[in-house]
Amino acid sequence: MNKTSLSALLPPARLLLLGYGHVARALLPLLASRSEWSGDQLGVRPVISGIGTRRRGFHIHAQGVEASLLERDVDPLYGFIKAGTPVDNAEAFIEAGKAVGATTLIELTTLNPHNGQPALKYIRSALQSGLNVITANKGPVAHAQHELQALARRQNAQFRFESTVMDGLPLINLAQFTLPGVGIRSFRALLNTTSSLVLSMIEQGYTREDAIARAKELGIAEADPWYDLDGWDAVMKTTILANTLLEGQLSPRMVRREGIRDLSPDEIRTAALADSPIRLISQAHRKHDLLIAEVRPGKLSKDDLLRVGKGTTSVISFETEAMGTISLVEHEPTVKQTAYGVFSDLVTILKQRAM
């Protein structure tokens, strides 16, 4: 089928953006810049049907705004506040969005890591009403991946979350689309950029407090840096990867966790001077049918595959049955890479639809 006839057949890809932080604001210009590409390659251009944010309201635009027409110099949210219809809350936003023809919810709200709420509630509602859902939110996936995937299947919808681990670097999609039947046996990874950065700054002579302050300044560490440094962020990611790539049924509390809180600067510097720096390592493997996953500090010897991870670089190595050991590296990611992961999930959904 050629592109023109495809485009004529398919309704536009109407999207709802729930949450309007850094990732959403990086995603909109990316959607705009890839709008023509989407038209050419997928036969549809993305249209934004609503933007919802807890602080600034939930706004539905009945007709929708083509991503390519979003103004560059003005915060796109203003247009939705001005020309859209406000609704009361996230649930009403999903319902009203569905009513104006939205097909996909992009869920980018702020995270409550301990139970994945309220994002989990929103994702359930959206899937229940037959919307596809893309999330960059680790909580709901780590806590309820299998439930949400089963719900999506029943609704003939898609639930995608590539960005939750190493941003847009294809890990979830790699396994699904390009390493079929490879037999992943284990992985070992540096998945938390804040802890890598803080450790490498302490190695360079910073105090722990100064290193944390600097990581916040750089926009790497969250308001509560201990979510990263105590290993919770890595636990969420490890849970998602273990459940996705190693067919696990883990909840986050089943991942053994030890953060870097109790490491002294002396210990950190001594290890680095001995050319075996300490990093927060995530790993999972099967042993006698038991899936064992853990996050804990470990020393990286000279030949360790994870040594490529400098500064905020993330790295993962897989042991596979058919392909031996392979590694993927994401060098110094920013929010741009997270937005790209969301975009790549959208493309996956649109491709599926076009087939």
Add this chain to the structure above:
Amino acid sequence: MNKTSLSALLPPARLLLLGYGHVARALLPLLASRSEWSGDQLGVRPVISGIGTRRRGFHIHAQGVEASLLERDVDPLYGFIKAGTPVDNAEAFIEAGKAVGATTLIELTTLNPHNGQPALKYIRSALQSGLNVITANKGPVAHAQHELQALARRQNAQFRFESTVMDGLPLINLAQFTLPGVGIRSFRALLNTTSSLVLSMIEQGYTREDAIARAKELGIAEADPWYDLDGWDAVMKTTILANTLLEGQLSPRMVRREGIRDLSPDEIRTAALADSPIRLISQAHRKHDLLIAEVRPGKLSKDDLLRVGKGTTSVISFETEAMGTISLVEHEPTVKQTAYGVFSDLVTILKQRAM
């Protein structure tokens, strides 16, 4: 659609194996071990309809042999010699294979790098008769990728070649399936394992001759090691990647080539002692709309991303517009990884068919 109904609808995946060297012999047990997986996931199990080899004849098996039933202890070729029908040559093999219902040719003949023949001729014939083609043969792809892809499109067939660069590590498929619209701007890579191995052995004190002899013993270097050491192998791979990932229209002779022949052991050791070892680097980038690709020895400084490549490890770094820098590493590949790349191409073809 559930798996059972899918399976009932689809004819078996009948394959022709042309060429019967290391890769083919590693592929057959892999197909056997993944037969059940294929049935479950794709609704079809692979069936071998013929094996053709220049030295031992071209054998068509009218009914076909299910991969899972291939005998483990006996060379599978014997079964085809015994129970199959011999034909005269590769062209007749393709024609007779098509007549018994084969849908995909797996082309694994030996390489003539200078013009890609005779593999190129076989691939053309197969595509012309409407077969899908998978090849692990760099020559035909480097010399005629765009022609063959256009021919495949006209015939509504697929032409796939993941294994030609870094074996089964998804590079071709990565760009096609999991990094949509990422905007790859350049790459830099160690793609030739023989030269990496020989250089690292010279660093360790081997003479060049001994290093080459050892690389042959290990089954890494070919009978003519200078195809690798003069950079031809890397040129083929660089051509394929540039044409696939950077939308190039290059032929191999448009890639600047400088091998490691003229490097003295002293020079190699001095660089390694200064912690900037020399490796054969492949790279390509666009400059003013011109695609520049080259293969030449270069020093890897301490922080070079390619430093992860020890021994025979292959590594590639991409600069992308939307995802910054990402790298992929294949640790010490063997023929097993090449066979997996062929298998992953087969899965891609079968998935497409099942949709």
